[in-house]
Amino acid sequence: MPEGHTLHRLASALDGAFAGRALRVSSPQGRFAESAALLDGRVLEGAESWGKHLWLRFEPEDLVHVHLGLYGRFDVTRDAASVPAPVGQVRLRLVGSGSGGDRASYADLRGATACELQTPEQRTALVARLGPDPLREDADPDLAWHRISRSRAPIAGLLMDQSVVAGIGNVYRAELLYRHRVDPLRAGTTLRRGRWTAMWEDLVELMHDGVRDGVIRTVRPEHLTDAERLDGARVSYVYRRTGEPCRVCGSRVRARDLQGRNLYWCVRCQPRFRSRALQ
């Protein structure tokens, strides 16, 4: 479930469990074994995320860059009575002392697209290719606006472009466009600044909710059924609801392929944009 909120949450979890401690670092699966041996026994300064990227900072200045890709996961377990034998293909395992007595904390990384040693310079170069991350305090939405307002590409594609905004995935994209009634195929150039400001502010709030809850929640309470309100199931306005009735207008949710990814939207709630000249 890795969109930006997942990585941000993960950085906090890793920080909480391991920061300031010397760690046992290993690669049971073997693909990261050489680097793991190099880091074994060293102190983890902390963890940080930017968009969908995550870094572990080991003293004095080695970084482990992690990208979960589509199905990677990094599970953190705190204060376990014992550390179990690794299950499946564990690329990276961190083990540190727990908070109490003989307890231990551990974290297992599986299925990641990237797990590699980086220098601070390599990290800087990577970050230079990323747009603002709505979850970071210093994020500047104008940098994204600069790109969007000058691009004829569809807004749905721009939102998923990590050099425009870092951290948006297919779920936040579809849901954000729906919440703002924006036709996903509209060119970036046709958006007005006020619209983008509203979308950005909403995104910041949605993603902070995602960090807090560990789940992407985008549907307003009044648009949930009674059953959904009670069981708190994962629901969306349009994401993965192809053919189902729109929660607001009842028309069938549509889907199509855009640059190799599924795009979902409601034709009636997100009407086809017409330029002023054509009206």
Place this chain on the structure above:
DNA sequence: GTAGCATGGTAAG
């Protein structure tokens, strides 16, 4: 049981 798909990105062609 198992085929097919998925909240992603890169590199090859």
Place this chain on the structure above:
DNA sequence: TTACCCTGCTACG
């Protein structure tokens, strides 16, 4: 544009 990485869930038989 396509293959791939190689996990976990769901739908289907």
